Amino acid sequence: MALQRGFGALGISMIVAGDMIYKINLKDDDSILELVFWSRLSLFVAFCLELGSRERVNVLEYLSSNKTSLILSVHESAREFTFGIAAILIPLLWTLWVKWSKSQRLAPGILIVGGKSQRIKNRKAFIHGSRDILMEGYGQSGGDFYYVPSTLGERLMVPFWVLDELKTSPVDKVDFVGTFIEMFEGKYTTMGSRSTLHPRVVKAQLNQHLPEVMPGVQDEIRNAFQDSFPKCNDWTEVPVVDRITQIVARVSSRMFGGTTLSENAEWVQASIDFALDGFVGAQKLKKIPKIFRPVASRFIPEITKIAGHYRAAEKASMDMIEQRRRTGERASDLLFWMDQQAVGPEKDPKFLASILLKVSFAAIHTSAAAPSQLIFDLCQYPEYVEPLRQEYRNVLDREGRISKQGYLRMPKLDSIMKESQRFNPLLLVTFERIITEKLTLLKKLTLSNGFVIPANTMIGIPTHAITMDPGLYPKPEKFDGFCFAKLRQEDPSMEGKGQYVASNPNSMAFGFGRYACPGCFFAAQEIKAIMVFLLENYDMKFKEGQTRPLSLVFETQYLPDHSTLVLFKRR
Numbered sequence: 001m002a003l004q005r006g007f008g009a010l011g012i013s014m015i016v017a018g019d020m021i022y023k024i025n026l027k028d029d030d031s032i033l034e035l036v037f038w039s040r041l042s043l044f045v046a047f048c049l050e051l052g053s054r055e056r057v058n059v060l061e062y063l064s065s066n067k068t069s070l071i072l073s074v075h076e077s078a079r080e081f082t083f084g085i086a087a088i089l090i091p092l093l094w095t096l097w098v099k100w101s102k103s104q105r106l107a108p109g110i111l112i113v114g115g116k117s118q119r120i121k122n123r124k125a126f127i128h129g130s131r132d133i134l135m136e137g138y139g140q141s142g143g144d145f146y147y148v149p150s151t152l153g154e155r156l157m158v159p160f161w162v163l164d165e166l167k168t169s170p171v172d173k174v175d176f177v178g179t180f181i182e183m184f185e186g187k188y189t190t191m192g193s194r195s196t197l198h199p200r201v202v203k204a205q206l207n208q209h210l211p212e213v214m215p216g217v218q219d220e221i222r223n224a225f226q227d228s229f230p231k232c233n234d235w236t237e238v239p240v241v242d243r244i245t246q247i248v249a250r251v252s253s254r255m256f257g258g259t260t261l262s263e264n265a266e267w268v269q270a271s272i273d274f275a276l277d278g279f280v281g282a283q284k285l286k287k288i289p290k291i292f293r294p295v296a297s298r299f300i301p302e303i304t305k306i307a308g309h310y311r312a313a314e315k316a317s318m319d320m321i322e323q324r325r326r327t328g329e330r331a332s333d334l335l336f337w338m339d340q341q342a343v344g345p346e347k348d349p350k351f352l353a354s355i356l357l358k359v360s361f362a363a364i365h366t367s368a369a370a371p372s373q374l375i376f377d378l379c380q381y382p383e384y385v386e387p388l389r390q391e392y393r394n395v396l397d398r399e400g401r402i403s404k405q406g407y408l409r410m411p412k413l414d415s416i417m418k419e420s421q422r423f424n425p426l427l428l429v430t431f432e433r434i435i436t437e438k439l440t441l442l443k444k445l446t447l448s449n450g451f452v453i454p455a456n457t458m459i460g461i462p463t464h465a466i467t468m469d470p471g472l473y474p475k476p477e478k479f480d481g482f483c484f485a486k487l488r489q490e491d492p493s494m495e496g497k498g499q500y501v502a503s504n505p506n507s508m509a510f511g512f513g514r515y516a517c518p519g520c521f522f523a524a525q526e527i528k529a530i531m532v533f534l535l536e537n538y539d540m541k542f543k544e545g546q547t548r549p550l551s552l553v554f555e556t557q558y559l560p561d562h563s564t565l566v567l568f569k570r571r
Ligand code: HEM
Pocket: 198, 199, 202, 359, 362, 363, 364, 366, 367, 370, 426, 427, 430, 431, 432, 509, 510, 511, 512, 513, 514, 515, 516, 517, 518, 519, 520, 522, 523
């Protein structure tokens, strides 16, 4: 009612010319404030319609009211007119500017897989069809630039030489974390961190102290299998991804904070769930228009649970940090080194606890996917099992642990891990970055050959498509478990390039350049230790007629099928 009356007032105020007193008769249920509000709003709309045609416009003012009537005055004013324009134009221009500066512009003449007209359809298809789309583009472009449509817009796949140019670019021009925050709705899920503390410490202290860390990790593997893996006295079906994730979470926690963390079931579960809740929560949120996400995020259960994971991290680690500070106790774990290396606000124990969760996100599901995929491959190609057993027997010490040098003396295991990763990498695209070059008004990044990447372009390297290129890998569709071991043996120049952890144009599963995975050395040793334990203690096979499951495609992720069961029997 009030609305209709208000717009009624609009009609009246628009025909007024010059100063005028206007009287509105009131009914019992009329609210004077509402009437004044709607009348003013109506006149404000009238200002905007009159923009440019008049210098002075009508202004409506409340004069007085009594029980039966409302008295308003309409007079001309220039001041409110200026204010009115500013009030409308400034936010409008600001919104347009922000929208424009964040919008994506495509580099001209570059292939878009599926063609321009199919972009919208293909953006959806990318969610579960990304592998084929990426391969198609790689083939059609001959390994050069191409765009793949995705739900985040068209992503530019770049040839390797571009990585060489961009590998040391600063984060404010070629943003490494931004892609992550976009993909996982980091604003709401907290996934993705701009802190450099954990990459710094993983790269320096963890890698340097690996020989001290690994014996504890191997003990933890034994304990974790005892507690989290079925007995398997006879052939028993085991949900591989689920159990291996549990084991990797516990084993990684031993490296994060010794037995205090690895034996803390609440923390171990929080470290697993943090990534899962973040992933599922982000996917739910992406279905909601951006404008509603701040509110919607408060009602998505997976996102609301995340605060609890932070509390679990704080409960598990803050006492330990403070006790170590009080007593001067030293340790060989990530939390200790992070506390030592932290500067300024990084010193806050609450911050350190939060970073622990962020590292667990980088370390757990990634390192659990690799052995899960390798188990599937060994069930598919059981002929590799015996040679692997023979190889590791030479590197075990008297307690059954892999010796310090032993990790480097298992080229066959290293090779089959790499071949398994070539077929089923966790990420189909790596070196995912957003070009955020801000130096010029037009915002773009110019490469040495003159090619211009417009700002706000999401770039990446189609890692998996490259490893399936017959020009780089002869017979790429054939699984050859020991091919990298053979290469290393036959050609000494391949010794480094053929390793699981290698990062080069043919092998970028761990990324490339300044932000390449610093945890790959730990991951490689952890996966080797888990596989040796499994092969030594269990036989494994698929059920009659079962074959290797296809990985689950989700945008650029390529996940091991969590529903697959494998038969295990204790040896
Ligand atoms: C098989 C297991 C793993 C895979 C496949 C993997 C893969 C990756 C990839 C692709 C990147 C991005 C690199 C780039 O874009 O250039 C990355 C970054 C990172 N990874 Fe890993 N990762 C694994 C295990 C680990 C582990 C165990 C840790 C911790 C101990 C870890 C810590 C990190 C960190 C901290 C970063 C961010 C680097 C930075 O900000 O500079 N990762 N990882």
